[in-house]
Amino acid sequence: MLNISGLNEGYVLDHIKAGDGMDIYTYLGLDKLDTEVALIKNVKSNKMGKKDIIKIEGSYDLDFDMLGVMDPNITIDVIKDGRIIEKRKPNMPEMVEGIIKCKNPRCITTIEQELVHRFRLTDRTKGTYRCVYCEQSFKKK
Amino acid sequence: MHHLISPQDLSTTQINELIALAGRIIESPSSYSEICKGKKLATLFYEPSTRTRLSFEAAMLNLGGSVLGFSSADSSSAAKGESVADTIRVISSYADICAMRHPKEGAPMVAAMHSRIPVINAGDGGHNHPTQTLTDLLTISRLKGRLDHLTIGCCGDLKFGRTVHSLVNAMARYEGVRFVFISPEELKIPAYLRSDVLDSAGISYKETKNLEEVMPELDVLYMTRVQRERFFNEEDYIRLKDLFILDAEKMKYARPDMLVMHPLPRVNEISTEVDSDPRAVYFKQAEYGMYIRMALILTLLSDPENKKEALVC
Numbered sequence: 001m002l003n004i005s006g007l008n009e010g011y012v013l014d015h016i017k018a019g020d021g022m023d024i025y026t027y028l029g030l031d032k033l034d035t036e037v038a039l040i041k042n043v044k045s046n047k048m049g050k051k052d053i054i055k056i057e058g059s060y061d062l063d064f065d066m067l068g069v070m071d072p073n074i075t076i077d078v079i080k081d082g083r084i085i086e087k088r089k090p091n092m093p094e095m096v097e098g099i100i101k102c103k104n105p106r107c108i109t110t111i112e113q114e115l116v117h118r119f120r121l122t123d124r125t126k127g128t129y130r131c132v133y134c135e136q137s138f139k140k141k
Numbered sequence: 142m143h144h145l146i147s148p149q150d151l152s153t154t155q156i157n158e159l160i161a162l163a164g165r166i167i168e169s170p171s172s173y174s175e176i177c178k179g180k181k182l183a184t185l186f187y188e189p190s191t192r193t194r195l196s197f198e199a200a201m202l203n204l205g206g207s208v209l210g211f212s213s214a215d216s217s218s219a220a221k222g223e224s225v226a227d228t229i230r231v232i233s234s235y236a237d238i239c240a241m242r243h244p245k246e247g248a249p250m251v252a253a254m255h256s257r258i259p260v261i262n263a264g265d266g267g268h269n270h271p272t273q274t275l276t277d278l279l280t281i282s283r284l285k286g287r288l289d290h291l292t293i294g295c296c297g298d299l300k301f302g303r304t305v306h307s308l309v310n311a312m313a314r315y316e317g318v319r320f321v322f323i324s325p326e327e328l329k330i331p332a333y334l335r336s337d338v339l340d341s342a343g344i345s346y347k348e349t350k351n352l353e354e355v356m357p358e359l360d361v362l363y364m365t366r367v368q369r370e371r372f373f374n375e376e377d378y379i380r381l382k383d384l385f386i387l388d389a390e391k392m393k394y395a396r397p398d399m400l401v402m403h404p405l406p407r408v409n410e411i412s413t414e415v416d417s418d419p420r421a422v423y424f425k426q427a428e429y430g431m432y433i434r435m436a437l438i439l440t441l442l443s444d445p446e447n448k449k450e451a452l453v454c
Contacts, residue, residue: 106246106267106268107245107246108225108243108245108250108265110245112224112225112226112251114224123337132247132250133246133247133248133250134245134266134268135246135247135268137333
């Protein structure tokens with residue numbers, strides 16, 4: 001069992017589906033942060049069997065919309081002065097613009113670079129987002 | 142209705158109205174022969190499709206209007222790198238309505254977002270082809286006398302075949318319709334259509350690789366071509382293109398009133414010996430395509446909410 005110290009201020013992204021932690025790390029641009037960030041993979045979980053966790057130390061403008069698109073089941077602990085001051089779930093916006101990109105090679109966005117990539121939430125239960133232009137569903141990988 | 146981008150843009154009432162209007166045009170074409178006089182249709186075809194383009198042009202000419210446009214990206218400003226948005230902004234000043242075909246999915250949607258005139262999607266890649274769907278609905282409606290309580294068989298390329306996707310989307314709204322999908326494993330109907338359209342609405346369907354076996358169940362057999370241009374890999378295309386060929390022998394398994402439909406052009410998926418079978422209606426279907434496009438152009442130009450006031454039609 002790894003021992004990673006608690007945060008003074010920041011976020012703990014918990015209950016990430018095992019294996020998705022690195023994708024979320026990348027999509028949130030955490031590799032560009034100067035502050036301490038821990039990605040812990042395959043943590044034992046009673047609820048999920050295995051899960052990933054990300055801890056982000058320091059002040060950071062967390063993109064709740066992006067998290068909702070990536071995995072609406074993530075739990076977000078907001079930490080201040082070493083304590084959890086709020087537990088949140090990600091947003092699931094009806095429309096996301098310019099956050100994720102359509103990967104369909106046949107989509108008009110592949111040849112018209114100035115087009116803003118737009119995705120519409122088409123199934124809230126499954127968390128499915130589809131490109132408004134070609135209707136391809138967003139896949140993390 | 143401002144534009145027609147996806148078959149889902151149309152309510153069932155609108156579809157029924159278009160079919161009824163097409164029916165009136167078929168009964169009395171001369172009553173409509175000057176109704177769009179002075180109006181212009183722009184056909185913006187970024188990839189070749191002689192049949193669809195000519196069908197649109199014939200439709201507008203039959204309504205007394207005129208046509209302008211281009212028939213390939215090479216002969217348009219797209220070759221110079223102009224965006225779809227800029228092209229449609231310019232065309233909006235020249236024409237009253239436009240039909241766009243584009244190899245990239247979603248291009249007509251982009252055009253509609255920037256257009257001041259009604260945009261009709263005349264096919265965008267492997268995505269949507271709503272006027273083909275309307276053609277198919279008109280054909281079924283006129284030749285079967287109804288759109289409900291039918292078993293529709295779709296055969297061939299069900300993965301990339303946009304006509305099938307659109308047809309499934311449109312027919313799924315009618316009561317008692319069930320589907321039989323006949324294709325090789327690699328060209329099965331996309332999972333999202335099964336989950337989002339069929340499963341979610343509780344519509345009955347089955348998938349098979351055996352055409353003969355399911356022939357007796359079908360009211361309509363919708364054949365499709367395996368399209369070379371949808372494959373990134375030539376080997377896959379060659380391996381899959383001849384798997385399902387409808388011939389006179391297989392037609393023996395079909396009901397006496399089954400319709401054989403095809404969006405055309407066909408290559409060899411329907412043997413020419415089937416052409417003389419009265420159940421083969423694909424050429425009639427192409428003719429109906431022109432009539433439904435007349436009805437659509439007329440409807441879009443008549444919509445008072447659409448641009449260019451003082452529309453006569």
